[in-house]
Amino acid sequence: MIIGTTAQIFDHLSHGMALAVVAVALLVLARVVFGFTTRLKPETELIESENSAYGIYLAAFLSGTAIALAGSLFERQSEALVPTLGAMLCEGVLLIVLLRLGCEINDRLVLTGFSLDTEISEDRNRGAAFCAGGSCLATGLILNGALTGYSDGLLYGLRDTSLLWAIGQVVLVTGAVAYRRLARFDIHQLIQFDDNAAAGLRFGSFLAGLGLVVRGALLKAPMTDLSTHGLNTLLLAVGGLLLFSLLYPVGRRMVLLTRSSSDEIDMHGNMSVSLVGSAVTLSIALLVAQAIALVQPPPPQAPDSTPPPATVPNE
Template sequence: MNDWQQGLITIVAFMALYVLVLVVGRFLNDRFTPYSLTHALAVEDNPAIGLSLSGYLLASTLIYLGALLGPSSGSLIKDLEVVGGYSLLGLMFLNLSRWVLDRLLLNQFCNLTAIVKGRNMAMGAVRFGIYLATGFIAAGALHGEGGGPLTASLFFVLGQGVLIVFSRLYDWNTPYALQREIEQGNLAAGIAFAGAIMALGILIGKGISGAFVGWSANLWQFAQVSLVGMVLLMMVRFVVEHLLLPGHDLDEEIARDRNVAAGWVECSGTLGFALLLAVLL
């Protein structure tokens, strides 16, 4: 078998595994939620659940890529087993992140009622964001050489903790009550917050994507990236308001006017800065 044939077999094998990961991911999502995805999407045409599922599937792809881009053993069969196993672990992380969101991050109202019965797009946007943030963190934890399921699990737990702390700081830094705005369906607030959460996930994922050299070194690196990321993202909000929306109060646009355009501006501006920082850090 020549190199071209071997390469084609490898591509087909990993594409097939990717499809399997998406199928398993959808099954797990359906299994761990009290509603039928098919019914919600095809019968009720629920856009909030559609947005949430989109984030879940994109995050599943990030996790798969994180595992795929890790070190190779040189054996196709073994690599498929490792990538498949780590992808399954990452899918479990995604479903746990939904529990963290519901019980610890936005815990002042029933997230399930908001997204299923209320068709709350703001809640759907936040779920989209938390899934992507978790996907970036999990991909970073699974990508590096020298780690394993234990290190990936620890960094997932720590990453979720940082997201919770950051959400409290974000709420404190805005003059409006974040959870109340999300509960009331303020899509502008949901988009802006989702962008901030995803931005932090990008930075944390980048910070932990290197080789695992030891607990003390990697935990210290995680702490540095998390702290610097949270501080800088808080500052970015000020920059976005004064550079991208000069002469207008960003908080008023989001909370009072529910200006979805302003939410997108904050979201894209924050993500842009995060991508730049991920390259520079």
């Protein structure tokens, strides 16, 4: 939308206000769904127990939901309001379902070896909460990228969003499992038995970084041809994963230039080092995501059949 007059500004603001109200309503719905789909009771954990681990988990889920919902606002400011609100509601319900499903998949396939509910509720394990939080943020970022794609109509858009989410989840789980297998430290030991919050934050930030990279691959993906565009998007996401994996050790070394940061985190639970390392991880992921997003081709456009204007020869 091109803003040029005061009337256009107010029209744009009113349009944006309606979109924001619907988005916040969907965020509230996600909060309610989260309470009903987990065995942990928010009132008990937040008020009676003052459980900071649960607070980290819930905060990350709501943040991941907001990130995903931001994707449903992509290029909606210039569309007709009533159809846009209906499409947002449909997309919002779908993304809430996919976000919860993605978190459950990550819990079973990535955060294996311990019960997340037990670690957060009974042990108040902030390391486990950071891992679960990184998983929620990663899934929200994947959905954000999936919702920015180009499809032919609402129904096809919902289908393509689900397909892109599935592609992103496969890449996310693959990268996370490879990380656990190749790491020289035992994440299960550090988190469950040592209650190492710094190690949990390191792994959670890696998951969030993977989500950023996958989002870059999914951003504005044209899905008019499923076989071609779906495969291209998958290859782009895998390429981004490999590039991120190659640069990740550089970031680990960047934290403490003269020595490895692993010992400080694994042996001493140094949260200061882990915070800096997490920031470096997310920074590298952001740069990789932006770099591979530039490779994505623009959506196909119909050829312009308008004849060129007649030219008048100079006298």
